[in-house]
Amino acid sequence: MANSLAVQISSHILSTKGILPSQTWLAAFLSTQKPNLPFQSLSQTALFRLLASEITSSVQPTSDNTFPSSIHDVHATNLQLKGPIAVQIVDIEDIGHSKLSQLEALEAAERGEKTKGKEVIRVVPGEEDDTDPDNLGLTGVGGPHKLTLDDANGSRVYAFEFKPINGVSIGMNIGTKLVLRDVRVARGVLMLQPANTTLVGGKVEELHKKWREERKGKLKAAIEAAKENNE
Amino acid sequence: MVSTMVQKVLCVAEKSSVAKAVAGHLSGGRFTTRNTTNKYIKNYDFEYRFSQWNSCQVTMTAVQGHTEELDFTDRFRKWSDCDPFELFDAPVNKTIDKSKQSIADNIQREARGATILFIWTDCDREGEYIGTEVRSFARRGNASIQIRRAQFSNIERTHIIRAANNPKDLDERQALAVAARMELDLRIGAALTRFQSLRLQGRYGLTPDALISYGSCQFPTLGFVVDRYMRVKNFVPETFWYLKLVHTRDDITTTFNWDRSRLFDRMTVVLLFESCLASPGALVKSVTRKPARKYKPLPLTTVELQKQGSRFLGMNSQRVMKAAEALYTSGFISYPRTETDQYDQNIDLKALIVKQKDDTGGWGWGAYAGNLLNGEFEQPRRGKHNDKAHPPIHPVAYAAGSALSDGDQRKVYEFVVRHFLACCSKDALGETTTVSLEYGDEGFHASGLTVIERNYLEVYPWDRWESSQLLPQYREGERFVPTEVTMQDGKTTAPGFLTEPELIALMDANGIGTDATMAEHIDKIQVREYVFSVPKNSRGSAGAAAAGRGSGRGRGRGRGAKATTGSTRGGGNSGGNNVFVPSNLGVALVEAYDLIASDMSLSKPFLRKEMELNMKKICNGELSKEHVIHQSLEQYREVYMKVSQRIETFRQVCSRYIQS
Numbered sequence: 001m002a003n004s005l006a007v008q009i010s011s012h013i014l015s016t017k018g019i020l021p022s023q024t025w026l027a028a029f030l031s032t033q034k035p036n037l038p039f040q041s042l043s044q045t046a047l048f049r050l051l052a053s054e055i056t057s058s059v060q061p062t063s064d065n066t067f068p069s070s071i072h073d074v075h076a077t078n079l080q081l082k083g084p085i086a087v088q089i090v091d092i093e094d095i096g097h098s099k100l101s102q103l104e105a106l107e108a109a110e111r112g113e114k115t116k117g118k119e120v121i122r123v124v125p126g127e128e129d130d131t132d133p134d135n136l137g138l139t140g141v142g143g144p145h146k147l148t149l150d151d152a153n154g155s156r157v158y159a160f161e162f163k164p165i166n167g168v169s170i171g172m173n174i175g176t177k178l179v180l181r182d183v184r185v186a187r188g189v190l191m192l193q194p195a196n197t198t199l200v201g202g203k204v205e206e207l208h209k210k211w212r213e214e215r216k217g218k219l220k221a222a223i224e225a226a227k228e229n230n231e
Numbered sequence: 232m233v234s235t236m237v238q239k240v241l242c243v244a245e246k247s248s249v250a251k252a253v254a255g256h257l258s259g260g261r262f263t264t265r266n267t268t269n270k271y272i273k274n275y276d277f278e279y280r281f282s283q284w285n286s287c288q289v290t291m292t293a294v295q296g297h298t299e300e301l302d303f304t305d306r307f308r309k310w311s312d313c314d315p316f317e318l319f320d321a322p323v324n325k326t327i328d329k330s331k332q333s334i335a336d337n338i339q340r341e342a343r344g345a346t347i348l349f350i351w352t353d354c355d356r357e358g359e360y361i362g363t364e365v366r367s368f369a370r371r372g373n374a375s376i377q378i379r380r381a382q383f384s385n386i387e388r389t390h391i392i393r394a395a396n397n398p399k400d401l402d403e404r405q406a407l408a409v410a411a412r413m414e415l416d417l418r419i420g421a422a423l424t425r426f427q428s429l430r431l432q433g434r435y436g437l438t439p440d441a442l443i444s445y446g447s448c449q450f451p452t453l454g455f456v457v458d459r460y461m462r463v464k465n466f467v468p469e470t471f472w473y474l475k476l477v478h479t480r481d482d483i484t485t486t487f488n489w490d491r492s493r494l495f496d497r498m499t500v501v502l503l504f505e506s507c508l509a510s511p512g513a514l515v516k517s518v519t520r521k522p523a524r525k526y527k528p529l530p531l532t533t534v535e536l537q538k539q540g541s542r543f544l545g546m547n548s549q550r551v552m553k554a555a556e557a558l559y560t561s562g563f564i565s566y567p568r569t570e571t572d573q574y575d576q577n578i579d580l581k582a583l584i585v586k587q588k589d590d591t592g593g594w595g596w597g598a599y600a601g602n603l604l605n606g607e608f609e610q611p612r613r614g615k616h617n618d619k620a621h622p623p624i625h626p627v628a629y630a631a632g633s634a635l636s637d638g639d640q641r642k643v644y645e646f647v648v649r650h651f652l653a654c655c656s657k658d659a660l661g662e663t664t665t666v667s668l669e670y671g672d673e674g675f676h677a678s679g680l681t682v683i684e685r686n687y688l689e690v691y692p693w694d695r696w697e698s699s700q701l702l703p704q705y706r707e708g709e710r711f712v713p714t715e716v717t718m719q720d721g722k723t724t725a726p727g728f729l730t731e732p733e734l735i736a737l738m739d740a741n742g743i744g745t746d747a748t749m750a751e752h753i754d755k756i757q758v759r760e761y762v763f764s765v766p767k768n769s770r771g772s773a774g775a776a777a778a779g780r781g782s783g784r785g786r787g788r789g790r791g792a793k794a795t796t797g798s799t800r801g802g803g804n805s806g807g808n809n810v811f812v813p814s815n816l817g818v819a820l821v822e823a824y825d826l827i828a829s830d831m832s833l834s835k836p837f838l839r840k841e842m843e844l845n846m847k848k849i850c851n852g853e854l855s856k857e858h859v860i861h862q863s864l865e866q867y868r869e870v871y872m873k874v875s876q877r878i879e880t881f882r883q884v885c886s887r888y889i890q891s
Contacts, residue, residue, distance in 0.1 A: 077505060077506075077509070078509075093496075095494050095495045095496040095499060096491075096494060096495070097495070098469045098471070098495060098723050099469060099495070100466065100467055100469060100723070104462070111829065113835075119740040119741055120741060120835070120836060144491070144494070146496055146499060158498075160499050160502070162672070186502045186505065186506060187502060187505075189498070189499070189502055223467050223469075226467050226468070226469045226470070227467045229470075230467070230468055
């Protein structure tokens with residue numbers, strides 16, 4: 001019985017989101033749920049948990065929904081991935097702006113300041129015009145971004161936001177799940193755009209927290225490295 | 232029988248030059264001059280027929296800005312006699328400096344035989360307050376004297392006569408706002424100046440009597456200079472990469488810029504470059520022609536005059552304002568302290584243009600003004616500001632170049648007139664052509680501008696807008712093979728040290744000072760040696776270690792209370808093309824306050840901005856003077872306590888920057 005419920009949920013999530021849950025993970029999930037819950041709410045909870053979990057533990061890898069072994073071939077300038085492939089974001093970088101400008105914005109935000117044109121304004125958290133509630137030093141227009149993605153095998157690749165994708169920005173949840181279809185890969189780098197990328201959502205709390213804690217240090221390290229390069 | 236004795240009207244202006252000019256206009260030049268016991272002040276007697284008061288005997292005299300001074304009572308005046316903290320609520324009183332007593336006495340005496348006191352101080356907040364001082368002197372001589380106020384914004388004859396015949400009342404609220412500001416500046420300035428001086432004197436190479444003054448506008452102004460300085464010092468160049476596409480057609484070589492401009496990731500740019508090169512050719516996606524327009528300037532405000540003076544005329548804001556004041560007093564331009572950048576519907580702009588059309592003084596704008604009157608005129612643009620007191624700065628009378636003795640005045644007059652004529656002109660018109668390409672999956676573009684009608688640019692040489700090189704013909708949908716596509720790299724460059732126009736813009740945007748006082752604050756932080764003005768191209772290093780001269784209590788301005796004329800220090804730093812760098816002391820003070828008081832830091836604009844906003848609220852009647860004083864004092868008291876509790880940190884920061 002439980003087994004067929006798992007199959008039902010699994011196929012529901014696959015058909016609606018393009019993500020195939022791992023049967024082991026799903027069984028473990030179902031064992032913690034009360035019996036006789038309606039299917040609808042069970043499958044919704046399952047999806048929510050799946051999106052909030054580490055992709056390698058919750059998504060069932062198959063040859064179609066993961067990267068091929070040739071993914072890292074730096075000589076392949078034009079590889080096509082059919083997908084759908086489920087991935088999660090493990091890192092994001094804004095490569096349209098200098099690291100120093102990002103660090104300055106971040107430090108100003110930590111002091112509770114924001115620059116609006118020439119005016120320095122004090123931001124009270126939660127106020128209406130507080131568009132940066134997490135104090136990440138967001139200045140409005142960002143990007144394009146370079147992403148680091150993991151598939152269900154834990155295979156890690158770079159991706160470039162070739163055309164702006166709604167929802168991709170500094171400040172987005174780390175651990176967000178994406179589903180990719182018909183993606184071009186140039187020397188191991190995925191070229192993402194709205195037509196081939198679906199943001200399913202989610203967040204992996206530990207990854208997210210770690211990313212936030214490390215961001216400032218990483219920006220500083222990159223600036224230090226630039227300084228040494230200049231010398 | 233009713234006595235037909237002529238009544239006497241006592242008129243008092245804010246400065247002697249204005250008193251003399253107004254007396255001249257009202258009397259038609261026929262006045263008699265009496266000396267007073269103050270050598271700078273004269274009394275001018277004449278008869279004038281006011282429409283509201285009929286024929287009157289008029290005495291026109293003046294004060295010299297503020298006559299009274301606000302200060303602590305004797306027990307709190309000596310530094311050694313009290314803890315600076317007590318100054319937040321020590322009693323204060325108004326006193327008159329010995330040199331100014333004769334001015335108050337003159338008004339008191341002249342008021343005795345007068346029925347009406349007609350106040351002619353400048354029409355701004357400060358002027359309303361000075362008007363209340365004048366009123367109190369007059370009432371000492373004549374308790375029942377009626378009080379009226381003249382409202383005027385320039386010293387041109389017809390305008391003055393209209394003001395004389397339309398008396399108004401003093402604006403008590405504006406005067407209260409000034410009173411609040413004076414009390415706050417005194418208390419906060421004195422408390423913090425004494426505090427920081429006493430704690431730092433005799434250390435780090437500072438003299439035992441070093442005065443380290445604090446002012447609630449000075450410090451945020453200093454803060455902007457230090458902030459930029461630190462950004463320049465901490466700057467690290469970073470490498471970026473970009474693609475460039477060049478194509479030669481019809482002997483014209485055109486560079487097409489990458490739509491992405493630049494990216495800070497080499498790998499990504501290499502991949503995009505490769506995908507371009509794999510593509511057979513570039514496709515012309517669109518060729519668009521759009522009308523282009525260079526907007527004529529907005530009507531002139533004080534802040535803009537100061538910024539442009541520095542940028543275009545090579546004069547610092549203090550020098551610009553001094554020249555503008557003189558032009559106003561001579562009746563050539565309207566009141567130069569205004570926030571308004573829109574003209575009133577009923578001002579007769581054409582009448583003002585007429586005065587410039589027979590330019591015989593060699594300026595060269597006569598024919599242009601004539602053309603404006605022959606159909607080229609267009610209404611000025613309307614900005615968003617209106618201080619409801621003064622129009623934008625504009626010429627009110629024609630002055631031949633030879634009528635202006637001073638080179639600065641000539642430059643400022645020329646700028647004001649040309650700016651005004653530009654405001655009454657048409658925008659410059661042109662056309663831009665933009666060719667957009669797709670090469671690989673990357674976009675590139677090139678634009679060309681053709682100027683069609685120069686319009687206002689003819690009279691306004693400071694704006695540049697030139698036709699660019701023509702683009703060759705491209706057709707939408709055509710393909711071509713680029714002559715050259717390359718991947719290039721570059722490095723980010725450090726911002727420059729702060730220039731005066733930038734500093735004024737920052738002060739303006741952050742509510743530090745008013746249009747009338749910004750120049751003084753900028754001057755003050757240089758006098759205090761917190762910052763230096765150095766030529767743009769010198770790599771300024773934090774200069775002198777010690778600053779300990781000067782006297783005063785480090786408070787905000789009080790017009791006329793002290794010598795306020797532009798002090799031109801050292802060679803070349805009164806020019807407009809300099810940049811500001813902080814001294815070590817300046818950096819130390821800002822860093823120390825930032826570290827200890829963080830968001831309440833005295834070098835940040837927030838506290839002062841709030842105070843300025845509260846002044847406006849007093850003027851609107853939203854807040855009382857007492858409420859505003861109380862609220863601001865509480866905030867500054869809190870900062871004071873924070874800093875005094877962490878005085879060791881304060882000293883550590885100072886010792887880091889100012890080693891003797």
